Each structure stands twice: as structure tokens, then as C-alpha cells.
Amino acid sequence: MRIHSLRSQIIVGVAIVIAMFVAVQMTIRAFVIYPQLKSLSEKHDKYELLRVASEIHQEIRALENLVYDNAVWDESYRALETKDVAWFEKTYFSAASYSTLGIHGWFFFDSNKNLVAGEHFSATYPLDDISRQIVQSGLLDEIHHTEDSIVHTLFELIDGKPAALIASHILPSDEQGESNGTAIIVQQINQAFIDKITPNIEGDIQFHSTDSLSQDAITNSILFGALINKKLDLLEFESSLNRLYVRFESPTKTSLFAISIQRPKGPDKHIIMDGSLIGGIVVSVLSLIVYYGFINRKLITPVYDLLQLVQRAQTEQDFSVRSELEGSNEVYQLGKRLNNLLALIQAQQSAVSEKNKILQNLSRTDALTGLSNRRYFDEWMASLSSNANTPSIAVSLLIIDIDYFKLFNDHYGHAKGDEALTLVATAIKQSLHESTDHAFRYGGEEFVVVLQDTDSEEAVKVAENIRQHIENKHYEHNTSPLSDYITISIGVATKQVNMLLDVQDIFKLADQALYTAKARGRNRVAFQSDSETI
Template identity: 30%
Template sequence: MKLPTKTLLLLLVITAMSFSSAIYIQRTFVYPELVELEAKADRKDVQRVAIGFDMVRNVINTLAYDYGVWDDTFEFLANPSEQYIASNLGIDNFLRHDFDVAILADRDGNIVWYGYVDLAAERFFPPDAYNPEELRPYFADPYRTRPGAPLSNSGIVNTTKGPLIFSSYSVLKSDETGESRGSLLFGRHVDQSIAEEVQDIVKMDFSFATLTPGENQQLKGKNLSWQYRDNNNRMDWYLRDIFDDPILTLSVQLDERAFNDSLIGKPILTALAVMMVSWMIIIITLNRVLVKPILKIGKHLFHIRSTGDYSARLNYRGNDEVGDLGNECDLLIQFIEVQQDELEKQSEKLHRLSIEDGLTGLANRRRFDQTLNSYWEISEREKYPLVLLMCDIDFFKQYNDHYGHQQGDEAIQAVAEVLRSATNRKTDLAARYGGEEFAVLLPNTEIEGAEIIAQRIHSLIKEKAIPHQLSTVSEELTMCVGIGISRNHSEIGKDELIEQADKALYLAKAAGRNQTAIYHDTDLIKKRANEVTS
């Protein structure tokens, strides 16, 4: 064989080997990493859609709690009245809060009242258009109790009218005491309006379809694994019902693929053409201009995947196609970082909703309990006192009955604004304890400081000048404040501190309201009249 032929064969072998190596590196290291990074971002996008549906359920859950744990609803189940329905469950209430099913049942599950609304037509359906009995199994059990909170049940179920997002609460008094008188269930059927609402929340386009009974039976009990996007950049997933069985198919439209997945790209073709010109040059330079950069990109992507640091950038400085690939990798990683940040913001928002009272913006009961535990440990370690103020609006039930639920909410919001203004230290915590009752934690504070805060609360309430015609102590809205203090945590516990403040609050009410009472460590209650004067 002649030398030129050998040279040509050698060139062909080297070219084939180089070409094969480039394809192998791309498909073995770079492309799989890109696909996995893309798949992670896609799954987070789909999870964002599921979170959007969960946020709709949380809204219905909050509404069901507000109606279920309420004296008016508690009284209605004992004495049903058209006035309650007209004031609280009229067509305007359904439209304003975006729910289309409401059911009230007694302790035995007998339907006391129900309503089914056509939200699009803004009217009630005829009574025979809906069978509320099919939702009986999902009522919160009124015969069971749970210390410190009402029983509830929520999720998605399939009905004869289609999938329903619902929430049910046992009906209790506003202070969550006593036995339940029955159950309340609010729901909203899954339709295009909910899909549009979720799309506005998550800023993504998707469609949904209800699974047929046959499809549901096939998928029931199966451990479904994540899929990859299809050729149309769509990914399907399933929304599950309260039995953890698939009920809805979600088809999410994803953004266009951020990288080129073709088998042979411009970099490889360019390298092949150069190798045809001079195999010696290609042999010498191939490792520097092609293999090493691709390996660097693959290593960089592997580092990002293994560490989760999406802020890292390759910053590849190249004017050729490998440089374009590096830049595309950076753009893809930047896109994933943005999606990650958005998901974290959504998670942060959900976390904030879990520790804040939705009506007032103050800390809710859960955050109050967490903060009390934290402050208790710190004050016990640092040997400083911890003060608790329990505040209650005087005659608020009469206020709510006279002025209505909406104005009652506005009054509670005004009181919350007063508590925010009265507690000006970053460590002070004002919380909505339940209904019209509030709690204020004052770390490293003595009784004198607590009295100043209490007096400030009374003064600011008086400045609000909120009319209260049914109050027997004033023509304006007033509050009672009970003060408890712990200086020696070895003698009393957190529950005793709350009990102190509650007893002091009771004394303030018994003494005529619109004043502050203090519980002292000697177990003697001392009333200090702080009636607000002009």
C-alpha cells in the first residue's frame, strides 16, 4: 500500500475517531446533563401548577374556617333562620369569595341547608340540580374533637358534577370551645375559570382533563414516575384526590428547549472540515479547541447538578461554536436559576401565609406558639422577665350582630393596626389569638413597661373612635387587657403564663371592661383601672 493511501487511511481513521469522540462526549456528558437540568426545571414548573391549585384550596379552606368557627353559624344550626342565609350565604357571598357549593349539616349529617350556584350566570341552581348527599362522606366529623383546633377535611374529590375542590370544618363557637353542632362544607368545581386563575398565579399555560373511571382505575395505587417533555414541549402529570389517587391530568406547556439537541452541530462539522484540510493540525489542536472545552462544559454542568449552585457561570470566552454552546449553557442555567428563585418566592409566600393571620396581617396562633417557646427559652437562659398581654374587644359579638360581618372584620383590622402601633420594638410580637382576642409578647419587660403598652393600646383605640352603640361601657369600641408576667421560669410554665394573662383579662371584664388588670406572682390579682379619658 502506497504511503499516500496509508496517509489517507490514517487521516480517515483519525477523522473517524475524532468525529466519534466528539459525538460520544456530547451525548455521554454534555447532552445528558443538559437534559437532566432541563427535566429538573420542567418538574418544578409542573409543581408550580400543582401549588397553584393548592393555593386555591387554601383560600377555600380559610373561608370555610371563618364561617365554620363562628358564633353565628353555631347558632344557625340550632335555630335555622333566613336572615343568616341572606346575610352570609346569599348569591353575592358566593360570587365575592368564588365558591359554588355550600352545605350545612347537623351532628348526625342531616342536611340543614345547601346551595349550588352557577358562577357564570350569577344565580342559584334549582334545589334538584345538585345532590348534596354525595358529599356526606367528606364532612368533618362533629363527634370527634381535637384539642386547640376544630376538625377539618379538605382536598379534591370527584362528584357527579365533576372534580370539586372542597374544605369542611366542624362548626364550633368563635372561641373554639364546646361541642360541635355539625359540619360546614364549601367547595368549588374545577372548571376553566379555576385554570385561568391558577395560570394568573403561576404565569404558565396549561390545560387539564378529568380522568375517566376506566383511566382512574388503571392508575389507582400505581407509583407514577416523572416523565420527560414531549416533542411539543409539553409535560403531563396527575393531580391527586384526597385518597391519593389521580383525578386530573395536567398538561403543562413548557418553554422552548434552551439548547440544541441535534446529533451533528456546527462545531463538529467545522472540525471535520478542518481535519480534511490537514490531519496533522487537527491532531495537534483537536484536544485544545474542541475536546477540552466540551469536557469543561460537561464538568461545569456536573458541578452545578451536584451542588445545586445555579449562580455559577461558565463565562466561556470563545467566538466559535463551542463558545456558543458555552453561552447557551450559561443561558440555560440562568433560566433555571430564575425558575428556582420564582419557586422559592412561591414557597416563601406559602410559608408567610402559614404564619400570618389572613385578615389582620398579624402573627397567627401558630407563630405565636412558636415565638412563645423561643422567647421562653431565651428569657430562661438570660434571666429576664417575659410579659404576656391578652386583649379582648368588649362586646364584640353584639358589635358583629349589629354592624355585620364585614364591618366586624374592619373593626378587627383597626385593632390590629393599633397593636402594631403600640408595639414598636422589633422583638415585640402582636398576634391574633382567636376571633376578637389578641395576644402581645413583650420580652425583657417589667410590669411598668407593660402598663405603658396597655395604656397606649387604650389611647390608640380611643383615637380610632369606632362607634359601638350596643356597648354598655362606652359609645365607642373599647378593649380589656390582662397582663401576666414570668420572672422565675422554674416556678411557672408557659401554660401558667397564659393562664395568668387570661385570669387578669377576666378580672378586667368583671370589673366593668375598658381597663387593664395585672396578675402578680403572689397569686393575687390586682386590678388597675386604666379607663381611657379624653
């Protein structure tokens, strides 16, 4: 066949078009569609890893709060100072206490790293060996060299098993003065501990000892510290693994254990890549041989429509978009499967969003009183101070402190103390307008109330109303030198109209006013100007 014939030229032209089309299709799939779908799949893997890390972190934070509450306490400080071992044994070392708290051991060291009192429930090693393992972990050195935190956590092998060591300086209740030692909680990490995180979803998160992990699982695992710090931009995931792994290391970079979660169903880059490529090539060759316009209408245009659909979904993060292609060949089947895939991603995105909302709410709420916590107070005040409307309104701040609450706790116990805190929180909420006022538990027995669009005169009235409301509850407090019932002292400060809101200044003024209220006998309200005469 001569090359100059029309047939030959057509055949050569068709061959060139087919070769170019196949090359273009392979390039598009290799460098556009594949990275986009892979990015979508990895993004959802990252969401799941963050969820697992967040749930573990919440459990660790709860233990940090537990050790802090028991370490920053006058009684613990005194008992360690006097080496009162009997007091530690009576207060902490009971099987019922371990069962209730869900921990495995308490250890109390003096400032010279000497064990004063300790107990490890169901230990196989002697107590001296366990205390030596804790000292060798470096936790005592690390917490004493960390000036910006009272509580510190690390993971290590204790009693031959992976464990979280949560330590806190032992200080007086007011956190003033030097620490005279360290309190440490030992929490074994095993499947039972993991099951507490998701009690309603059996097998959602699984525990793995290091020797049970394959090399692929270790290689493709993500360090817990990286997840907590959200260093995920450069993460790569091995698609052959059916589970996502989070690995925990000791301070010496030794792998201790891992936890895993089932990889969520998402875009499968291999099936989409292979099926799309083979179907595209077959349909392309047959269609171009019959007629070039046919392939342009039936294949090229639909493929680019799907590409734009995927690109739009990724760029706008809108997974509600759907392909409107109709037909029965491979391209239209790809459109249908892509619609199913987008629907799946949309459902997963909604589920992740809902879980994130729940986690955010938990992180902003005080579990005991139901009020917003100190962390949300900082966010709220930062947002309020940056609001363009804030300078045009008066803003008042109330700092509320329960009178002689330490005496109440020592006499009635922590359970009654929690009940009193809840009573005060409820009374505060009942005295406020939800539309303009917001109450927070700032810490311990201290509460903060923010009153928007409220001048100093009205703020003092609100404060006095809260004080009377709580006093009229007649909640018994026989150890108070002031009254037979629970009472409160309140400091009030106000940012006037046409002034900028300085959070530190208004808080300092309210705190000084609270000091004034206490100095004048407690169970009273003091305004910021009152403190200037003290």
C-alpha cells in the same frame, strides 16, 4: 501495508486514540453532562409544579377559612339545632351571595347526615340528588372520624362536574362542645375558577377534563396530594410534553380533572446531547488526524472546562458563572449557548425566588389587619427561644382580647367587626417600637404582642398605653355592658433576665393574666402575678 511500519503504527495509534476519545466523549455525555442538565431542567419543572399547587392550595385554604368562619358560629349552631331552614335561606341562599363569594353551593347536614338546608346555584340535578352525591362521597364520615381538624376538603364529581367539597364541623363560636352537624361549600372546578388564581396572566394555568387528556398527559401527570406533601424526589418528566400536568383524584382514586402550566424554557437535553456529540466527534476525528496536541488544546480542555462549569453551577447553585471560551467552532458555540442557558436559568431562579418570597409573606400575614398571623407567631417564638442571646434579656408577652366582641359582631355585623379589628390592629402597631416589638393576630378578636428586652414594669406600661390608645379612639360599641366604646383587656407575662424562654409557659401565664383582667371587670391590664390571687 505492514503493521510494523511506523505509518501503520501511527494510523493504528490514531485510530485507537480516536476510538477511545469517542468512547470517552459518549460516556461523559451519557453519564455526567446529560444527568446534570436533565437534573437542572427537572428542578425548574418541579418549581413550576409547586407554584401551581401552592396557588390552588391558597384558594382552597381561603374556602376552608370561609366555611370555618360560618360553621363555627353560635347563630349557625342554633339554627341547625332548631332546624331553622328560613334562617339558612335568608343568610346564605342568594344569587348575589354566590356571585360575591365565587362559590356554587351551601349545604348543611345534621349529625345523622340528614340535609337540613341546602342550595346549589345553577344546578342541573335535583337538590336531593346533589345532597345524596355529597353523602356518598364519604366526606361526612371522614370529617367526623378526623379528630385533629375541624375543616376537611376532598374532590368529587357533583352535579356531573368536578368540584371541591370543603366541610367544617358546626360548633359554637368558642369551639367548645360537640358538633351538631356539618357545613359544606361546593366549589365547581373549571377554567373560570382557575382564572381567578392568575387574573393578570391569561392562559397561565389551564383546566382539563379527564376525557380531554391524552394517555401521555395522564401517565406523566403529578397528583395534587404529592405536590402539597412535597414528595418530589423521585419524579420523572416526559420531555416530549410541552405542558406540566397536576391531576386531581377522588377518595376512590378516580381521576376527576387536571390543570396544566406551560413547561418553562430550560435545558433541552436532546439538542445539547445530539449537537454536542456530533460536533465533538467530527472535530475530534479531524483534529486527531492533524495533530493530537491540537485536539487537546482546542477540544478536550474546553469540553472539560464546560463540564466543570456545569458541575459548579449545579453543586453551588450559582448560575451567574459564565464560560470565558473564545472562538468560533462547535465547542465555543456550545460555551456561548451554555452561557445563554445559564442566564435563562438564573432569570428563572430569580423569578421563582421572588414568587416564593411573595407566597411566604402571604402565608405569614393576616389578610384583614396586615399583622403577622398565628403561623408566623409560632415560627417567631420558636426562633426567639432558640436564639443564644434570648436568655440574657427580658421578654414580655401581651395577650389582647376585645371586650364583648361577640356582642359587637352580632349587633353591627361582620363588616363593622372587620373594621373594628383593623382599628385595634392599627392602634397596637402605633403603640410599639418596630425594632424590638412584634404584633400578631392570634385568631378572631385575640392579638399577641412580643416585647423584646422589656421587663415586667415596662411591659405593663406598654400594655396600658395600648389599652388607653384604643379606648381613646371612641369607636362606638353600644351593646357593651362595660362602655359605649370599644375596649380591650390585656394579660401580661414576662420572662426575666438569665432565664430560658419557655414559649408554652409564658403564653399560659399571659393567658391566665388575661383571664384575671376579664374577671376583674375587663378594660384593664393584668400581670401574671395578679392571676395567682384568683
